[in-house]
Amino acid sequence: MSRQDIYDITIIGGGPSGLFAAFYAGLRGASTKVIDSLPQLGGQLMALYPDKYIYDIPGFPKVLAREFVDLQVEQAMAFSPSICLEEKVTDLRHREENGHLVLELETEPGHVHLSRTVIIAAGVGAFMPRTLDIPDLERMEGKGVHYFVKNLEVFRGQKVLVVGGGDTALDWALSLLPIAQQVTLVHRNDRFRAHEESVREVFASPSEILLFHELKELHGNDHVEAATIFHNKTGAELTIEIDAVVLGLGFLANLGPIREWGLELTKNSIEVDPTMRTNLPAVYAVGDITNYEGKLKLIATATAEAATAANYAKNYIDPQSRVFPGHSSDKL
Numbered sequence: 001m002s003r004q005d006i007y008d009i010t011i012i013g014g015g016p017s018g019l020f021a022a023f024y025a026g027l028r029g030a031s032t033k034v035i036d037s038l039p040q041l042g043g044q045l046m047a048l049y050p051d052k053y054i055y056d057i058p059g060f061p062k063v064l065a066r067e068f069v070d071l072q073v074e075q076a077m078a079f080s081p082s083i084c085l086e087e088k089v090t091d092l093r094h095r096e097e098n099g100h101l102v103l104e105l106e107t108e109p110g111h112v113h114l115s116r117t118v119i120i121a122a123g124v125g126a127f128m129p130r131t132l133d134i135p136d137l138e139r140m141e142g143k144g145v146h147y148f149v150k151n152l153e154v155f156r157g158q159k160v161l162v163v164g165g166g167d168t169a170l171d172w173a174l175s176l177l178p179i180a181q182q183v184t185l186v187h188r189n190d191r192f193r194a195h196e197e198s199v200r201e202v203f204a205s206p207s208e209i210l211l212f213h214e215l216k217e218l219h220g221n222d223h224v225e226a227a228t229i230f231h232n233k234t235g236a237e238l239t240i241e242i243d244a245v246v247l248g249l250g251f252l253a254n255l256g257p258i259r260e261w262g263l264e265l266t267k268n269s270i271e272v273d274p275t276m277r278t279n280l281p282a283v284y285a286v287g288d289i290t291n292y293e294g295k296l297k298l299i300a301t302a303t304a305e306a307a308t309a310a311n312y313a314k315n316y317i318d319p320q321s322r323v324f325p326g327h328s329s330d331k332l
């Protein structure tokens with residue numbers, strides 16, 4: 001299907017609830033699309049704690065967040081949903097077409113997606129990478145400024161500056177080492193919010209580590225050529241030649257536009273009924289973003305809500321179909 005086709009179910013958010021909703025929607029034969037602002041699936045698990053163990057998911061006595069996401073993605077992809085990453089849904093509108101309700105989802109950077117129903121699985125809001133308030137950073141995006149390491153090959157033979165002291169920054173520094181000509185890690189203090197093993201590995205590696213340093217300025221016209229960094233205790237400045245800078249500063253979540261769509265909200269949460277329906281026609285919500293009596297913000301409950309929402313959305317699109325999906329053990 002193309003972007004202009006009307007999907008049965010469009011899911012805003014590719015975290016655990018969105019991924020399970022995608023699986024269930026596929027199981028019910030619905031054409032499904034998942035949209036997420038991040039370049040990766042997994043929601044909070046990948047953005048905030050990929051290397052932490054989770055102990056309270058049924059069937060997993062202990063599982064790394066990133067491994068759980070891999071399995072969820074595999075399960076969701078069984079029915080080939082369309083996946084649109086790096087798109088933030090900014091507007092949700094209803095219109096009628098040939099007597100049928102059509103939902104229009106507008107995204108940054110300017111696409112419009114059409115759907116019969118929508119499941120909002122937006123967690124704590126759209127995750128965007130934390131950035132720095134320094135000159136020319138925005139101008140250099142795509143010209144050597146990176147917020148993710150998606151493809152290591154891009155950095156082959158390059159001099160790369162990695163900024164940050166968390167797991168993400170250290171993981172990137174370590175994975176870039178065999179590919180890049182030189183890796184320099186800049187961190188604003190000497191405390192790392194990362195696994196001890198990763199910290200030990202980085203210090204034992206040939207990468208250059210500059211503690212108590214911060215990025216001040218980037219240089220270059222069409223591409224990053226150098227960076228000025230400063231020691232935040234002495235003020236001493238240093239300009240180093242680089243080809244790329246990777247900012248591993250974590251993420252900020254923002255409910256942002258969702259507040260403007262006419263949904264019934266309590267603080268930052270969307271009110272839903274027991275079928276996960278919101279106050280807007282054909283719009284359901286699941287996971288951390290929802291509120292109802294007895295709500296618990298857990299992966300186990302988020303995924304159960306996703307199954308409920310997908311089945312009710314299917315029944316909304318096709319009232320002849322049963323809400324109860326039957327047992328998957330009888331189907332696959």
Ligand SMILES: Cc1cc2nc3c(=O)[nH]c(=O)nc-3n(C[C@H](O)[C@H](O)[C@H](O)COP(=O)(O)OP(=O)(O)OC[C@H]3O[C@@H](n4cnc5c(N)ncnc54)[C@H](O)[C@@H]3O)c2cc1C
Pocket residue numbers: 012013014015016017018035036037038042043044045048049053054055056087088089090121122123124125126127258286287288289297298299300302
């Ligand atoms: C450090 C930490 C540890 C945790 N440990 C556990 C644990 O051990 N067990 C447990 O059960 N739970 C745990 N949780 C909670 C668990 O991660 C959440 O309950 C779960 O992630 C909720 O899933 P979700 O799909 O509802 O939302 P999220 O995981 O938040 O995913 C929402 C996704 O929607 C996207 N999105 C939002 N708005 C938009 C938009 N407008 N356009 C496009 N995309 C959008 C976001 O970018 C994000 O990727 C933990 C949370 C944290 C922070």
